[in-house]
Amino acid sequence: MNKAQFAVVGLGVMGQNLALNIANKGYSVAVYNRTDQRTIDFLNGPAQDKAIIGTYSYEGLAKVLETPRRILLLVKAGPAVDAVIDEIKPYLNPGDILIDGGNSYFEDTERRIKVLDDSGINYIGTGVSGGEEGALHGPSIMPGGDRVAWEAIKDIFMAAAAKAEDGEPCVDYMGPRGAGHYVKMVHNGIEYAIMQLIAEVYDLLRRGLNISAQELGDIFRQWNDGELSSYLVEITAEILKKTDPDTDQPILDVILDEAKQKGTGKWTSQNAFDLGAPTHAINAAVASRIISSMKAARVAASESITGPKPAFSGDVRQLIEAAKEALFASMILAYTQGFGLMRLASQEFDYDLDMRNIAKIWRAGCIIRADMLDDIMRAFERDKDLTNLMLDAYFKDIVVHRQGAIRHVITTAIGMGIPIYAMSATLGYFDSYRTARLPANLTQAQRDYFGAHTYRRLDKEGSFHTDWQS
Numbered sequence: 001m002n003k004a005q006f007a008v009v010g011l012g013v014m015g016q017n018l019a020l021n022i023a024n025k026g027y028s029v030a031v032y033n034r035t036d037q038r039t040i041d042f043l044n045g046p047a048q049d050k051a052i053i054g055t056y057s058y059e060g061l062a063k064v065l066e067t068p069r070r071i072l073l074l075v076k077a078g079p080a081v082d083a084v085i086d087e088i089k090p091y092l093n094p095g096d097i098l099i100d101g102g103n104s105y106f107e108d109t110e111r112r113i114k115v116l117d118d119s120g121i122n123y124i125g126t127g128v129s130g131g132e133e134g135a136l137h138g139p140s141i142m143p144g145g146d147r148v149a150w151e152a153i154k155d156i157f158m159a160a161a162a163k164a165e166d167g168e169p170c171v172d173y174m175g176p177r178g179a180g181h182y183v184k185m186v187h188n189g190i191e192y193a194i195m196q197l198i199a200e201v202y203d204l205l206r207r208g209l210n211i212s213a214q215e216l217g218d219i220f221r222q223w224n225d226g227e228l229s230s231y232l233v234e235i236t237a238e239i240l241k242k243t244d245p246d247t248d249q250p251i252l253d254v255i256l257d258e259a260k261q262k263g264t265g266k267w268t269s270q271n272a273f274d275l276g277a278p279t280h281a282i283n284a285a286v287a288s289r290i291i292s293s294m295k296a297a298r299v300a301a302s303e304s305i306t307g308p309k310p311a312f313s314g315d316v317r318q319l320i321e322a323a324k325e326a327l328f329a330s331m332i333l334a335y336t337q338g339f340g341l342m343r344l345a346s347q348e349f350d351y352d353l354d355m356r357n358i359a360k361i362w363r364a365g366c367i368i369r370a371d372m373l374d375d376i377m378r379a380f381e382r383d384k385d386l387t388n389l390m391l392d393a394y395f396k397d398i399v400v401h402r403q404g405a406i407r408h409v410i411t412t413a414i415g416m417g418i419p420i421y422a423m424s425a426t427l428g429y430f431d432s433y434r435t436a437r438l439p440a441n442l443t444q445a446q447r448d449y450f451g452a453h454t455y456r457r458l459d460k461e462g463s464f465h466t467d468w469q470s
């Protein structure tokens with residue numbers, strides 16, 4: 001019997017679709033799932049007539065695979081990954097490659113690599129983005145770990161990955177150890193930020209200007225035909241135009257306004273705080289999801305805590321145009337913050353991340369794919385050590401010329417009492433970054449006043465303390 005070339009463990013939506021994707025590219029795939037029935041249903045359903053072999057034990061899986069074995073885990077992130085590693089390990093040999101394709105925390109990946117080091121089993125931690133559809137037709141894949149192991153899986157990942165317009169596969173080696181999962185974490189942080197920026201613009205136009213969901217769908221569709229062209233803007237247009245079959249209302253009007261989260265955005269912010277990276281838009285997006293979940297408290301507060309009524313008396317067309325420009329510029333600033341964080345992480349963790357390659361593999365397949373990533377890729381081609389995207393002439397020009405739009409949109413929303421936190425935070429980042437002297441002089445003085453923490457001066461070297469109450 002010919003042995004299978006690749007294996008997928010975990011047949012949730014991602015596992016099933018990636019197994020199908022890889023089989024469709026001409027590879028034979030063995031699959032295993034903890035609950036046998038899922039495997040049976042998969043084999044009798046979507047995997048029928050494909051080069052996919054079902055197995056019902058880790059021993060059986062190991063036996064049907066060619067060596068070195070290449071096994072992709074797509075199980076729930078967290079303890080499930082450790083459980084699978086413990087159970088499968090006795091059937092693996094040195095040189096075999098275990099690939100974790102779930103949304104694992106990068107520090108867990110670093111730990112697992114250390115634990116497996118003695119066994120000679122190679123471990124690749126890889127981000128996979130694109131959701132259900134992407135997994136089937138071509139995701140963006142962000143592998144990290146041992147470079148030699150990457151070379152041994154490269155052909156399959158290149159075949160399975162999305163292809164950008166220039167034909168380049170959206171996969172590349174990110175760096176050692178947890179680098180792949182780190183990049184995926186930041187990808188998700190940027191995703192949180194962009195989703196929140198879009199949601200705020202939707203809220204301003206829907207509630208503040210009373211534009212119907214259908215009309216707004218048309219507006220987002222037009223935006224998607226221009227410089228804002230991106231997956232998240234595209235699906236927003238489709239969502240806005242969708243009608244609920246039960247009520248005949250726009251489906252958005254019947255969806256509960258409580259956003260869930262699995263943690264990748266929060267991890268991005270937590271790590272940014274640890275590294276000292278300014279990720280204002282991501283932090284604001286995480287906080288916005290948190291306050292959205294306090295529905296009962298918000299409903300109660302809305303009955304007693306008053307504020308301005310959302311009523312707009314200005315130029316509607318001008319505000320819509322400004323919203324488009326503001327969204328474009330603030331999306332650029334969200335990417336800027338994400339790339340800035342990865343730059344610091346690359347130094348801190350010795351990941352040696354190549355920002356150009358990251359932009360390159362985010363151009364298709366993933367949730368944050370957008371035309372502007374082509375330009376981000378080019379900016380890092382012009383200067384691979386670019387410390388901040390805003391220092392690239394092309395992006396500086398865009399943001400500088402559109403800052404007026406951001407200010408107009410924010411002040412309009414604030415005047416109407418419509419929360420616009422992520423966009424305001426994004427502008428706060430922009431204004432802080434371009435300000436030579438921030439009020440941190442006062443913060444320094446206060447710290448010295450109450451805690452004798454000392455302060456530094458502009459005119460002299462050294463640490464100084466003032467006896468403030470004398």
Ligand code: NBP
Pocket residue numbers: 009010011012013014015033034035038074075076077079080081083084101102103104128129130131132
């Ligand atoms: P889920 O995250 O829902 O995980 C389901 C799979 O994990 C099933 O195969 C389940 O087996 C298996 N599993 C669990 Br739960 N505990 C296990 C254990 N202790 N031992 C062995 N198997 C166990 O699936 P998913 O949505 O396909 O996601 C897979 C990974 O990909 C996750 O890390 C996810 O965060 C990531 N991801 C998901 C998406 C997406 O759009 N869904 C996108 C990108 C990345 P069972 O059938 O026996 O319960």
